[in-house]
Amino acid sequence: MHAEGSSPPPPESILTGGLGAGTLLQNAATTTSAQSRNKRKRPAGTAASPAPSDVNSNPGNGTNPTDLLVTSRADLSSRPILTISRGPVFVPVAEGSEWFKTEMIGVNRIGYRYIPAGINPPGHAAPCRTIESNPTSFRVSWEDRSPLIKVTKDGLSLAGFKGFRSARCNAPMREGKWYMEVKVLHGGGEPTSEDSRGDGAHVRLGWGRRESPLNAPVGLDGYSYGYRDKTGDKVTLSRPRPYGRPFGTGDVIGMYISLPPRRQPNKKDPHDPAHLKRERIPIDLKGQEVFEILEYPQSKEMTTLMDYSGKTTSSASVPSSNKKAVNGKLPDRSGPSVPSNKTATPTLRSLPALPGSRIAFFVNGEPQGIAFQDIYDYLPLRQTETQKANSRKRTREGVKEHRENPFDDGTLGYYPFISLFNDASVRLNPGPDFDFPPPDDIDAVLDDLASPNAKNTVLIPTPGSPRSSLLDLSITKEQDVKPEIDPASKEPISASALSPSSQHAPLKRTWRPACERYPEFMQEEWAFDALEEEDAKVELAKYAAAEKAEEEKRKQREKKRQQAEARRKAKKEAALAQQVVDAAVIEEEKERGRAAERERYSSLPLSGVFPLPGTLYGPGGHFPAHPSPSPLRHFTAFEPEGSVEYENSPAPTYISFSEHLGGQSGYTSENHEQEPVDHDLDDLDVDQDIEALMGSRSRSRTPA
DSSP: OOOTTOOOOOOHHHHTOOOSOGGGSBTOOOOOHHHHHHSOOOOTTOOSSOOTTOGGGSOTTTOOGGGSOOSOSSOGGGSOOOSBOOOOEEEESSTTOSOEEEESSOOOBTTEEEEEEEEOOTTOSSSEEEOBOSSOSSOEEEEEEOTTOEEOTTSOEEEOOSSOEEEEESSOBOSEEEEEEEEEEEOTTBOSSTTOOSOOBEEEEEEEOTTSOSSSOTTSSTTEEEEETTTOOEEETTEEEOOSOOOOTTOEEEEEEEEOOOOOOOTTOTTOTTSBOOOEEEEEETTEEEEEEEOOOOOHHHHHHHOOSOOOOOOOOOOOOOOOOTTSOOOOOSOSOOOTTSOSSOOOOOOOBOTTOEEEEEETTEEEEEEEESOBOOSOOOOOHHHHHHHHHHHHHTOOSOOOOOSBOSOOSBEEEEEEETTOEEEEEOSSSOSSOOOSOHHHHHHHHHSTTGGGEEEEEOTTOSSOOEEEEEEETTOOOOOOBOTTTOSBOOTTTTSHHHHSOOOOOOOEEGGGHHHHHHHHHHHHHHHHHHHHHHHHHHHHHHHHHHHHHHHHHHHHHHHHHHHHHHHHHHHHHHHHHHHHHHHHHHHHHHHHHHHHHTTSOOTTOOOOTTOOOOGGGOOOSSOOOOGGGTSOSSOOTTSTTOOSSOOOOHHHHHHHTTOOOSOOSSOOOOOOOOTTOOHHHHHHHHHHHHHGGGSOOOOO
């Protein structure tokens, strides 16, 4: 059965379902076959997450079979959909001891914290959601405590071990008035054992923020406010101040906190720290899905409040020296002087407070007065310009890592903070039934104690009640109380008739027990999950649209590339085809030329035709179109009579050769009578005759 506010178990139809997005769960790695063989399978019929207080939940050596990891660690679809975390596994500190250590959980360490996570059913955009761990009630947090703090299985009893160690509860107070009790089982400086010579066991109780360290007592810094057992002092910033009476073993301490309504964020200011935003990553931790969160860091402004020693702010090192000066004084070790034009420390941001807030404590029902008021605001300080620039730079560079959250993630507030020294132990009582119920209006009682005449006020406990309780009723000493007279009977009215129960309606309780905060806080977390789911769907739709647009662009680019490639290919093929055509045309023209030449010279007779000495050949081995100049211009064409080479027929000359090609000069070997030479012809006549003869070559004649 689940407590009020716990999530109902999922239907059987989705217990075997899952998501096909194993890569979304970071740090999840697939186990090897050897590791798979070493894992025992989940027995049939076993509950998904038994209550840690069950006797059968830790058989044998404390190993819970339901805590074993399923076969596949990487695929979310193979993981069960849980509404309650598997952990923790309780290991007794000694055989038969009521105190346990917890295993199989992510205990917070410096800088990081963990909360249980569960896989979302199919159809969700976010891979994981917030889930609970047993028992589902207000108690100490399994994860948000020092590992040296021992607990009981119900999460309400705590024990320390060697030095101050602290623990926070599992729900913060963010607004309103809240009350709870803590019973001291062992504390007040009592020795831890008969032969112990130590400082004994001590308890400090109070309220602390997320930034408070767990390996230190409450009140160490400005993030927490505490109440000391041995001296009754109140303490914050490690500065004890007188407050109430001491307390020890057997005492019941009431813890009260009043916070103003939570400030709503400025919608026009995107950097307002009051905006809700989460920075968490789902991981696999020892077989359980958890959210890993970067813890809120301590601010420089808060740590500066701790530096009240008056030491120099200069960080320059000064060499140590034991030598004295001439006048006998030690040298100045305060460091170099800071120039007047430079500030020693950078400008610090203001630390806002919660107006009207107050913290008070009760000892066995007796109020000790207001311990702290107007405490510091739990929201983070506004980011500086440097921090914003660094955040933008990391986002721009795409660094995938944890980032500081400058906004409220819903877990900020003031937590019940219990610090134990040595073997001190306590028992929590978040209500609604208290050993010493406080008055209905605690603030009124505290205001009366803080009034100037508070020393003359006596608080009257409820008569006839085994539990000494305080009424909101006070009678001032030496006060002249006149009896009331009934106008009808003219007699005094009895005191019983003047009691608030008979005269007025009972006062409405102004505070709430801390046990009511847990289901309220879980509802806030699940409402935040729903908002994140809507945002994740919007982001997923944007991502899908961007992917679709990018795919369309990629297709267009691919289409254009293919078209350009086709154009280049077609152009190249056209160029090659044109080259082939041009080569064929050239070859055809050459062949046509050769054919024309062959046709032109095929009709020429070849018998008795031979070129003259010194004649150049033309294309294709044919004679040139234009013969060489006539040799008659330079020498006599005929040898003188009586020479050795003289014959009846003169030697072939250009003239005779030309006539043989078709010219009809009328000269033959038979008609070779020498005609009388006209010695009156000059050289010009001879040239004209030669030109005439040469012109006859261009006319085609058939030899006789």
